[in-house]
Structure formats: C-alpha cells, structure tokens
Amino acid sequence: MNDPKTPLSEMRERIDSIDRQIQQLISERANHARTVAKVKGEGLSAIDYYRPEREAHVLRMVVDRNQGPLSDAEMVRLFREIMSSCLAQEDPLKIGFLGPEGTFSEQAVRKHFGHAAYGLPLGSIEEVFQEVAAGHADFGVVPVENSGQGMIQVTLDMFLTSDATICGEIELRVHQCLHSRSGRLEDVRRIYAHAQSLQQCKTWLRINLPEVECIAVSSNAEAARLALHADDVAAIAGESAGKVYRLKTVAQGIEDRADNTTRFLVIGRTLFPPSGNDRTSLLVTVNDKPGALYDVLSPFAKHGISLNRIESRPAHTGKWQYAFFIDVSGHIDDDALQAAVHDIGESAASIRVLGSYPVALP
Ligand SMILES: O=C(O)C(=O)C[C@]1(C(=O)O)C=C[C@@H](O)C=C1
Structure with missing residues (x-):
C-alpha cells in the first residue's frame, strides 16, 4: 500500500480539494441560472429560456481567460456542457439533426448544445426543416458547407421554400475512419459511405484499396450499420459512428485534407x-x-x-x-x-x- 504522504497521494489530495471547490461552484452557478430562469417566467418551454447570444458571450470570455494547458476548444467544450446542464434544469432543448445516431451532424449538435439537450435523429435534411417549422424540434442542425467539397445545395435550397431562420453556426473538424467487423484491411472488398465522405477520402482509397468497390449510401452512420452484416464490408464514418455500431477501426484520419472541416447551421423560427x-x-x-x-x-x-x-x-x-x-x-x-x-x-x-x-x- 502507498504511504499516505507520498508525493502522489499529496497531489491527489490537492486534486480532491480542487474538485470539491469546482463542484460547489458548479452547483452555485446552477442555482443562479435557475434564478435567472425564474426572472424570465415560470413554466415556460426550454426555447424561452435559451439565450444563444449570452452563451456565445460567456464562451468568448472563457477563451479570452484561457492560459492553458487545456486548449481553447477543450475549455469551451467543458463550459458548454455546464451551460447545457444549467439550461436543462428547466426543460431540455429538443434538437433535430440528420440521423441516425453517430453522424457528424450529431457531433455538431453536441458541440453546440451540449449533452443535456435532447437529440432528435431525422431521416433527411428536408425533414429537419419540416420538424423545426412544425414546432416538433426547437432547433435543427444541418450541414451547409465542407472546406474541400463546397456548399451543400440541398440545405441552401430549403431556405428558398421555407421560413426557417439561422440562429447559429458550428464548425466541426471532420476526421474520417474506416471501420469493419473484423478490423482487418485485407478483408475489405466493398466500402459503404456517404458520397461526400467517399470524395473526402479519394486519395487514401486509391492508394490503399484501389480494387475495392465503393458504394454511396444516405449517411455514414447508415454505412456503419450495413458494415455490421458482413466481414468483407467496411464503412467510412466518424469515430463515434464506429463506437455506436461496435465496429473495429481499420484505419483512422483517412481524409485527404488535414484541415477537413464541415460548417453546420442551427436553424430555428426566430431571430436573436x-x-x-x-x-x-x-x-x-x-x-x-x-x-x-x-x-x-x-x-x-x-x-x-x-x-x-x-x-x-x-x-x-x-x-x-x-x-x-x-x-x-x-x-x-x-x-x-x-x-x-x-x-x-x-x-x-x-x-x-x-x-x-x-x-x-x-
Ligand atoms: O443568462 C441567462 O439568460 C441564462 O439563462 C443563464 C445561462 C447560463 O447558464 O449561463 C443558461 C442558459 C442560457 O441559454 C444562457 C445562459
């Protein structure tokens, strides 16, 4: 057994003491957020308590104060989760996105609204617009542009025929992986992926799997679901889709451009x-x-x-x-x-x- 006063145990005591303070402050913050909510009114819907402009301001202050060692993105993620939980004390926001679970759209939802929001996976970008318009979702998250592939025209065209407003933007670094049931590159005969992802990994596929048949499907998560059924099938998808469908990772970071980024829009019904x-x-x-x-x-x-x-x-x-x-x-x-x-x-x-x-x- 460790001597209770080894440097390791002393350091852990300091960490325990800091955690106690952090936890107490988070609870205090959550109580304040409740009081703020009461000022806005009792028994309202989540959307009536939500203030994206205030959240952005809070997170910019977090970035300005950050002196490391954690990156700005990590600090923002932690504080986003705290605000997400504070807001969800009233009622969680309901966010529609292009499903199924495990898509990059879902990752964008979590990056912007945190894990206390309720995610509503939907079948298509059109459906995300419809569910927001009908009030079944408070907001929707839709991809609009990829750094290498350009604009996503379905999304732009939906604004021509709907009254949706834009309430936010999210930039997500997109890391593509190859997943399969066996996890062995030599087993792969067919690859499923969304057409955009096949494009994003064109060079890697040409070099590493030149003979393999590539088939475009409705989403990367759908590709991962299909890869579950045979050993010679692989899917290109993000890390989270691989986890959701319990696949093994054959290769990671297979996107051709190191700065591969997708921009998403948050759509809603009002202006802020x-x-x-x-x-x-x-x-x-x-x-x-x-x-x-x-x-x-x-x-x-x-x-x-x-x-x-x-x-x-x-x-x-x-x-x-x-x-x-x-x-x-x-x-x-x-x-x-x-x-x-x-x-x-x-x-x-x-x-x-x-x-x-x-x-x-x-
Ligand atoms: O400042 C507010 O209006 C709050 O409701 C508090 C708070 C927060 O946790 O900081 C919570 C939710 C809002 O979306 C914005 C900020």
Missing part, C-alpha cells in the same frame, strides 16, 4: 439579439438586368461591411432568375447593415434576412 461578434445571412433574388449583381454588392462596400461569402442558386421563381446567399460580418440591428439592406431592397427583386448569429466558436 446581437452577441458582439456576429454574422448575418441574407437571401437576395435579382431581376435579369445589367448590373444587377453590382447593385446588390455595392451597398456593402458603401457602408463598410465585410462580405464573408456569396453563393448563387436558381431561384425557383422563374427561368434564369437567381437567388444569392450572402454572408456578411455584423448583426442586422447594426445601423450600417440596416442601411445596406435598405439600399439593396431598392434594386433587388426581394431581400430576406435569414438570420444574425454568433460567429462559430473553436
């Missing part, structure tokens, strides 16, 4: 106040006339607004009419952005504010 570091998404449709795009973009320069992103899609309102998805820095409550939106409205066929939301945290 400024957090201090926000982005605004606009949907603009233009008439087919000379200088139409210039008329849309020049007000941003005139009012000193940074353009982050612009993407065009057929507008669905008539042949050769285009809708532009435009992301800019700032919140729609800012005077400069109000003035720019007013100017664009003078020339465009239509302009809609999809949402103003906190810029993604680490």
Whole structure:
C-alpha cells in the first residue's frame, strides 16, 4: 500500500480539494441560472429560456481567460456542457439533426448544445426543416458547407421554400475512419459511405484499396450499420459512428485534407439579439438586368461591411432568375447593415434576412 504522504497521494489530495471547490461552484452557478430562469417566467418551454447570444458571450470570455494547458476548444467544450446542464434544469432543448445516431451532424449538435439537450435523429435534411417549422424540434442542425467539397445545395435550397431562420453556426473538424467487423484491411472488398465522405477520402482509397468497390449510401452512420452484416464490408464514418455500431477501426484520419472541416447551421423560427461578434445571412433574388449583381454588392462596400461569402442558386421563381446567399460580418440591428439592406431592397427583386448569429466558436 502507498504511504499516505507520498508525493502522489499529496497531489491527489490537492486534486480532491480542487474538485470539491469546482463542484460547489458548479452547483452555485446552477442555482443562479435557475434564478435567472425564474426572472424570465415560470413554466415556460426550454426555447424561452435559451439565450444563444449570452452563451456565445460567456464562451468568448472563457477563451479570452484561457492560459492553458487545456486548449481553447477543450475549455469551451467543458463550459458548454455546464451551460447545457444549467439550461436543462428547466426543460431540455429538443434538437433535430440528420440521423441516425453517430453522424457528424450529431457531433455538431453536441458541440453546440451540449449533452443535456435532447437529440432528435431525422431521416433527411428536408425533414429537419419540416420538424423545426412544425414546432416538433426547437432547433435543427444541418450541414451547409465542407472546406474541400463546397456548399451543400440541398440545405441552401430549403431556405428558398421555407421560413426557417439561422440562429447559429458550428464548425466541426471532420476526421474520417474506416471501420469493419473484423478490423482487418485485407478483408475489405466493398466500402459503404456517404458520397461526400467517399470524395473526402479519394486519395487514401486509391492508394490503399484501389480494387475495392465503393458504394454511396444516405449517411455514414447508415454505412456503419450495413458494415455490421458482413466481414468483407467496411464503412467510412466518424469515430463515434464506429463506437455506436461496435465496429473495429481499420484505419483512422483517412481524409485527404488535414484541415477537413464541415460548417453546420442551427436553424430555428426566430431571430436573436446581437452577441458582439456576429454574422448575418441574407437571401437576395435579382431581376435579369445589367448590373444587377453590382447593385446588390455595392451597398456593402458603401457602408463598410465585410462580405464573408456569396453563393448563387436558381431561384425557383422563374427561368434564369437567381437567388444569392450572402454572408456578411455584423448583426442586422447594426445601423450600417440596416442601411445596406435598405439600399439593396431598392434594386433587388426581394431581400430576406435569414438570420444574425454568433460567429462559430473553436
Ligand atoms: O443568462 C441567462 O439568460 C441564462 O439563462 C443563464 C445561462 C447560463 O447558464 O449561463 C443558461 C442558459 C442560457 O441559454 C444562457 C445562459
């Protein structure tokens, strides 16, 4: 047995004492959050207590204070979980996402809302929009862009036909793994994965498994589920999908680009106040006339607004009419952005504010 006063046991006593303090402070914090909730009103739904702009502000302070040794992302994750539990004391938020369990969309849900939120796995991106519109989910999380593959058009097109608002953005580093029942590379004859994941791992597959048949399926988690049924089948999916379906990992980090990142949007039914570091998404449709795009973009320069992103899609309102998805820095409550939106409205066929939301945290 260890002497109770060895350096190891002393250090553990210090850790125990710190844990007691942390636990006491977490309980104190949770009590304060309850009091804040009471001020907002008794017996409301989870969504009425939720304040994304305040959460973003709290987490930015965490990043500003962080001096290591834990990374900013780790600190943010820990505090996100504390806030998630504080909020769920009232009633957990219900979040729809592209299921089944184990998808990167589910990881994005957990990164943004923590583990105390209730995750609702749904069959398609369209269904996520529908369930949010119907009020069956408080918010939805949908992929919108991958750093290597570009925009996810199904998601953009859903904004053309729905009233969904954008309440947040999440950036998730995507690490792909190859999973199978046996865990042996030499057994693999067929690979299932979502089409995007097959694209993201093209080079690795060409070098390591050139003869193998690759089959696109509806999600990586579905691929993992299929890999359960035969020894010569493997699935490309994230680490968590491999765990959910109890598969062995054949290889990890098989994505071609080391910075492979997917950006997700949080969709909802309302707009939220400024957090201090926000982005605004606009949907603009233009008439087919000379200088139409210039008329849309020049007000941003005139009012000193940074353009982050612009993407065009057929507008669905008539042949050769285009809708532009435009992301800019700032919140729609800012005077400069109000003035720019007013100017664009003078020339465009239509302009809609999809949402103003906190810029993604680490
Ligand atoms: O500040 C609030 O409005 C709170 O309800 C507290 C709190 C928190 O735990 O810090 C909890 C939930 C909200 O989404 C934002 C913040």
